Amino acid sequence: MVEVGSLGLRDEEVPILRNYLLNGGVLMADDFWGSVQWAQFEHEIHRALPERQFVELPMDHPIFHCVFDLKVPKNKLQTPNIAQGVQSEYDGITWEYTTAKNAANACRAILDDKGRIMVIATHNCDNGDGWEREGESDYFSTNFPRNAPTRSDSTSSFI
Numbered sequence: 001m002v003e004v005g006s007l008g009l010r011d012e013e014v015p016i017l018r019n020y021l022l023n024g025g026v027l028m029a030d031d032f033w034g035s036v037q038w039a040q041f042e043h044e045i046h047r048a049l050p051e052r053q054f055v056e057l058p059m060d061h062p063i064f065h066c067v068f069d070l071k072v073p074k075n076k077l078q079t080p081n082i083a084q085g086v087q088s089e090y091d092g093i094t095w096e097y098t099t100a101k102n103a104a105n106a107c108r109a110i111l112d113d114k115g116r117i118m119v120i121a122t123h124n125c126d127n128g129d130g131w132e133r134e135g136e137s138d139y140f141s142t143n144f145p146r147n148a149p150t151r152s153d154s155t156s157s158f159i
Protein backbone atom coordinates (compact mmCIF):
# COMPACT_ATOMS: atom_id res chain seq x y z
CA MET A 1 0.00 0.00 0.00
CA VAL A 2 1.24 3.49 -0.74
CA GLU A 3 0.42 6.87 0.74
CA VAL A 4 -1.18 5.22 3.77
CA GLY A 5 -1.06 8.38 5.87
CA SER A 6 -4.76 8.87 5.25
CA LEU A 7 -5.73 5.19 5.41
CA GLY A 8 -9.26 4.61 6.55
CA LEU A 9 -10.40 1.00 6.75
CA ARG A 10 -14.13 0.38 6.49
CA ASP A 11 -15.51 -1.64 9.41
CA GLU A 12 -16.09 -4.64 7.17
CA GLU A 13 -12.45 -4.54 5.95
CA VAL A 14 -10.93 -4.82 9.44
CA PRO A 15 -11.69 -8.54 10.03
CA ILE A 16 -10.71 -9.37 6.45
CA LEU A 17 -7.31 -7.72 6.90
CA ARG A 18 -6.87 -9.40 10.28
CA ASN A 19 -7.66 -12.83 8.84
CA TYR A 20 -5.28 -12.23 5.91
CA LEU A 21 -2.40 -11.23 8.20
CA LEU A 22 -2.98 -13.98 10.78
CA ASN A 23 -2.98 -16.57 7.99
CA GLY A 24 0.47 -15.64 6.68
CA GLY A 25 -0.30 -12.59 4.56
CA VAL A 26 2.06 -9.62 4.51
CA LEU A 27 1.22 -5.96 4.09
CA MET A 28 3.87 -3.47 2.99
CA ALA A 29 3.24 0.25 3.49
CA ASP A 30 5.37 2.97 1.92
CA ASP A 31 5.33 6.67 1.04
CA PHE A 32 3.93 8.34 4.12
CA TRP A 33 5.57 11.10 6.05
CA GLY A 34 5.61 12.74 9.45
CA SER A 35 4.04 11.96 12.81
CA VAL A 36 0.45 12.73 11.81
CA GLN A 37 0.48 10.28 8.91
CA TRP A 38 2.25 7.65 11.04
CA ALA A 39 -0.38 7.98 13.77
CA GLN A 40 -3.23 7.54 11.28
CA PHE A 41 -1.68 4.45 9.69
CA GLU A 42 -0.80 2.89 13.03
CA HIS A 43 -4.32 3.52 14.35
CA GLU A 44 -5.91 1.75 11.38
CA ILE A 45 -3.57 -1.25 11.54
CA HIS A 46 -4.22 -1.60 15.27
CA ARG A 47 -7.91 -1.92 14.50
CA ALA A 48 -7.04 -5.20 12.75
CA LEU A 49 -4.25 -6.29 15.11
CA PRO A 50 -4.95 -4.61 18.46
CA GLU A 51 -2.81 -7.09 20.40
CA ARG A 52 0.35 -6.40 18.38
CA GLN A 53 2.76 -3.48 18.36
CA PHE A 54 5.12 -2.09 15.75
CA VAL A 55 8.83 -2.58 16.38
CA GLU A 56 11.68 -0.75 14.70
CA LEU A 57 13.68 -3.25 12.66
CA PRO A 58 17.39 -3.03 13.50
CA MET A 59 19.93 -3.08 10.69
CA ASP A 60 20.94 -6.63 11.64
CA HIS A 61 17.43 -7.90 10.79
CA PRO A 62 17.54 -10.44 7.92
CA ILE A 63 15.40 -8.23 5.66
CA PHE A 64 18.40 -5.93 5.24
CA HIS A 65 20.66 -8.81 4.20
CA CYS A 66 18.56 -11.30 2.21
CA VAL A 67 18.98 -9.82 -1.30
CA PHE A 68 21.56 -7.12 -0.75
CA ASP A 69 23.84 -7.09 2.28
CA LEU A 70 23.10 -3.54 3.44
CA LYS A 71 25.88 -2.36 5.74
CA VAL A 72 25.02 1.32 6.03
CA PRO A 73 23.22 3.26 8.75
CA LYS A 74 19.46 3.17 8.24
CA ASN A 75 19.36 6.93 7.64
CA LYS A 76 21.36 6.33 4.45
CA LEU A 77 18.49 4.25 3.04
CA GLN A 78 15.91 7.02 2.77
CA THR A 79 14.47 7.42 -0.71
CA PRO A 80 12.53 10.66 -1.19
CA ASN A 81 9.98 11.26 -3.91
CA ILE A 82 11.69 12.13 -7.16
CA ALA A 83 10.86 15.85 -7.07
CA GLN A 84 12.15 16.22 -3.50
CA GLY A 85 15.16 14.07 -4.31
CA VAL A 86 16.17 16.16 -7.31
CA GLN A 87 15.63 19.40 -5.35
CA SER A 88 17.73 18.02 -2.48
CA GLU A 89 20.81 18.45 -4.65
CA TYR A 90 20.38 22.18 -3.92
CA ASP A 91 18.75 22.38 -0.49
CA GLY A 92 19.59 19.03 1.17
CA ILE A 93 15.95 18.37 2.16
CA THR A 94 14.84 14.80 1.50
CA TRP A 95 11.59 14.68 3.48
CA GLU A 96 7.95 15.67 3.11
CA TYR A 97 5.39 17.00 5.64
CA THR A 98 7.80 17.07 8.54
CA THR A 99 10.82 18.84 9.92
CA ALA A 100 14.44 17.77 10.01
CA LYS A 101 13.94 16.89 13.68
CA ASN A 102 11.61 13.95 12.87
CA ALA A 103 12.47 13.30 9.23
CA ALA A 104 14.54 10.16 9.76
CA ASN A 105 13.26 7.21 7.82
CA ALA A 106 12.04 4.23 9.76
CA CYS A 107 11.45 0.62 8.93
CA ARG A 108 8.92 -0.73 11.40
CA ALA A 109 7.17 -4.06 11.46
CA ILE A 110 4.54 -6.05 13.23
CA LEU A 111 5.78 -9.58 13.76
CA ASP A 112 3.89 -12.81 14.29
CA ASP A 113 4.58 -15.15 17.21
CA LYS A 114 7.49 -16.72 15.31
CA GLY A 115 9.11 -13.38 14.48
CA ARG A 116 7.95 -13.29 10.84
CA ILE A 117 6.90 -9.98 9.33
CA MET A 118 3.15 -9.46 9.05
CA VAL A 119 3.19 -5.71 8.37
CA ILE A 120 6.25 -3.76 7.24
CA ALA A 121 6.18 0.00 7.00
CA THR A 122 8.86 2.18 5.47
CA HIS A 123 8.01 5.55 6.99
CA ASN A 124 9.46 8.87 5.79
CA CYS A 125 10.49 7.07 2.65
CA ASP A 126 9.22 6.61 -0.91
CA ASN A 127 10.65 3.35 -2.20
CA GLY A 128 8.04 3.38 -4.95
CA ASP A 129 9.68 6.36 -6.63
CA GLY A 130 13.02 4.57 -6.37
CA TRP A 131 11.51 1.69 -8.32
CA GLU A 132 9.22 3.46 -10.77
CA ARG A 133 11.38 6.55 -11.46
CA GLU A 134 14.70 4.80 -12.09
CA GLY A 135 16.56 6.59 -14.87
CA GLU A 136 14.38 9.73 -14.98
CA SER A 137 17.06 11.79 -13.23
CA ASP A 138 20.73 10.92 -13.10
CA TYR A 139 21.06 12.69 -9.73
CA PHE A 140 18.09 10.85 -8.20
CA SER A 141 19.03 7.45 -9.61
CA THR A 142 22.61 7.61 -8.40
CA ASN A 143 22.02 9.21 -4.98
CA PHE A 144 19.02 7.48 -3.44
CA PRO A 145 19.23 5.65 -1.28
CA ARG A 146 22.61 7.12 -0.53
CA ASN A 147 25.52 4.69 -0.42
CA ALA A 148 23.32 1.62 -0.84
CA PRO A 149 24.47 -1.17 -3.14
CA THR A 150 23.10 -1.21 -6.67
CA ARG A 151 22.89 -3.71 -9.48
CA SER A 152 22.54 -2.77 -13.11
CA ASP A 153 19.47 -5.01 -13.45
CA SER A 154 17.56 -3.69 -10.45
CA THR A 155 16.87 -0.57 -8.46
CA SER A 156 18.61 0.49 -5.32
CA SER A 157 15.64 1.05 -3.01
CA PHE A 158 16.14 -0.73 0.26
CA ILE A 159 13.08 -2.94 0.55
